[in-house]
Amino acid sequence: MYExxxxxxxxxxxxxxxxxxxxxxxxxxxxxxxxxxxxDPVTGLSLVARDESGILGGAIRYWSVSVGGAAALLLGPVAVHPTRQGEGLGALLIASSLERAAPLGWTRVMLVGDAPYYGRYGFTRLDGVEMPPPTNPDRVLGRALLPGAWDRVRGAVHPG
Structure with missing residues (x-):
């Protein structure tokens, strides 16, 4: 059990x-x-997971960015201690933090990562979104927290 x-x-x-x-x-x-x-990471979305003894098992951070002038969240990094991997803690951190984002006013999230892994959380490739080089464009993924939030959002990613 994690808090x-x-x-x-x-x-x-x-x-x-x-x-x-x-x-x-x-x-x-x-x-x-x-x-x-x-x-600083985004307050309220950057989470830690601690076991019943208070030992850190995992963490996830989010950062505010701007994509072509539109506000977005940049997810990452997310990490689970090697001794705690395989327990579903990474999935818990990702799903729980994404559930908190829209109520806090965020409409879109992006990351740089593996599409097969993050696809299960609703992330797909973002065409026209340019991360600082060198970044493989196939690894630039996004998820709309509100329908259409990524529609017509294009351009370079900058600190938000």
Missing amino acids: LRPEVPDDHWEVEALYDTCFAPGRTALSSYRLREGR
């Missing part, structure tokens, strides 16, 4: 250590990190 709660400043370094454990040391060199540098 999901919004990430707070006291969680920051523990979450960073989890990301370091789960991803390659060069994770901050990825193009999506240029959209995150020097900014």
Whole structure:
């Protein structure tokens, strides 16, 4: 059993250590990190999952971005500690955080990731949305939280 709660400043370094454990040391060199540098994650959507002993099992963060002038959320990173993988914790973090987004006023979410994995959460390829290079356009995915939210949204992604 996990308790999901919004990430707070006291969680920051523990979450960073989890990301370091789960991803390659060069994770901050990825193009999506240029959209995150020097900014705080979105309050209320960036979540941590702790077990009954308070041990961090997983985390997910969101960032505000602008796509061609339209506000959007950038999902990521999402990570589950290697000892907790296979328990459905990643799915819980993604589904729970997406459920919270629309009530907070967000209409669209994007990410850079694998279509087969994120497709089960309603993400599809975004044509015409340009992440900073080098990003494979086939990995730029989006999900409308309200019908039509991605219609006619095109252009470069910038910090929001």
